[in-house]
Amino acid sequence: MKKHIKQSFALVSLLTLTACDFHTSVITPLSSQSINISKSLLSEKIFKGSDSHNKKQKSAKLTFEEEQEAIRQLLLNSKPNENIKSNPILQDLYIKGLVKQIDNNIPFNLHGLDCGAPDCYSSDLTFEIIATTPIQFPKKMDFTLLEHGCGIEKAILRKGVFELVESSPKYINYYSKQQNSHLVIQERAVYYFPDTKPNEIKVKLIKKIFKEGDEDKIPYQSTIMNAAYSEFEFLLN
Numbered sequence: 001m002k003k004h005i006k007q008s009f010a011l012v013s014l015l016t017l018t019a020c021d022f023h024t025s026v027i028t029p030l031s032s033q034s035i036n037i038s039k040s041l042l043s044e045k046i047f048k049g050s051d052s053h054n055k056k057q058k059s060a061k062l063t064f065e066e067e068q069e070a071i072r073q074l075l076l077n078s079k080p081n082e083n084i085k086s087n088p089i090l091q092d093l094y095i096k097g098l099v100k101q102i103d104n105n106i107p108f109n110l111h112g113l114d115c116g117a118p119d120c121y122s123s124d125l126t127f128e129i130i131a132t133t134p135i136q137f138p139k140k141m142d143f144t145l146l147e148h149g150c151g152i153e154k155a156i157l158r159k160g161v162f163e164l165v166e167s168s169p170k171y172i173n174y175y176s177k178q179q180n181s182h183l184v185i186q187e188r189a190v191y192y193f194p195d196t197k198p199n200e201i202k203v204k205l206i207k208k209i210f211k212e213g214d215e216d217k218i219p220y221q222s223t224i225m226n227a228a229y230s231e232f233e234f235l236l237n
Contacts, residue, residue, distance in 0.1 A: 071232040087135045088169055088187055096224050096235065101131050121149040123220070125183070125192065127162065137172050139164045145179060171203050182219075190222035 075095045079085055084094045084101060093099045099108060107128040127143035129135070141162050148155035160178035167173070171186040175198055182193040182201040193201050195216070201209075209217050 068232050071236070075232060075235060083131065083133050083135060089137075089172060089185055090135065092188055092225065093185075093190075095232070098222075098224065104131050105129070106131050106135070121147075121151055123147050137164065137167065141174075143176070165199060166203055173201065173203055175199070175201075184219075188225060190225050191219040192221075193217070193219040 072092075072095065076085060076091060079094055081094070081101055084090050084099065084106070090099055099106060105128045108126065124146040125143060126146070127141050129138055129141060143160055143162055145158040145160070146155060158179060160176040160181075162174035162176050162183060165173050165175045165182075171184065174183040175181070175196075176183075177198070180195055180197070182191075182196050184191040184193070184201065184203060184206065186203070191206065209219075
């Protein structure tokens, strides 16, 4: 893992993507009619009985937030796998086409995407979990880390084991002794921290890490899950 090259990666399952071109490749679009109906219903609900200017300003802000949640719910409802949909950690990953069930397993591939230079460099972290009902993340899981593309003459393959160090209904935090790295999956974000010590990364401290801006501690992030793509409408295009 190149310490000073910060990549973005998308969490996908058994899918090869071209860097910076994944929007229409992994999403099954809903009709524009469905979302227009949703917006109309939300607007009617929010502005009903709101007469003052201040209330309208406040409602306008809520309208955007509630519209996004309505779109999110439409997308979630359109997905067929109730088992994956029932897991809060996996819901947005499923909505955005980044995880799916195959037979009795749920495979993941953290596919490196770097939309800067070089944009053909990739770090792919692959693992899978058993599709229990309800879904449970294991205490340990094997994974592989493949680096390939620009700047690498020959692909580099590494293997390791992730051990669960933190978990809640809203996040999981794994650590690998072999690769000295943390993998954190939250409801709305995915992070991979290379070159870390055991228990160095805690979920509650991630915001502090970004605030301090230490480049050596800033993690690889999932492009499609980060704040730049927080609006669900782009999934309908």
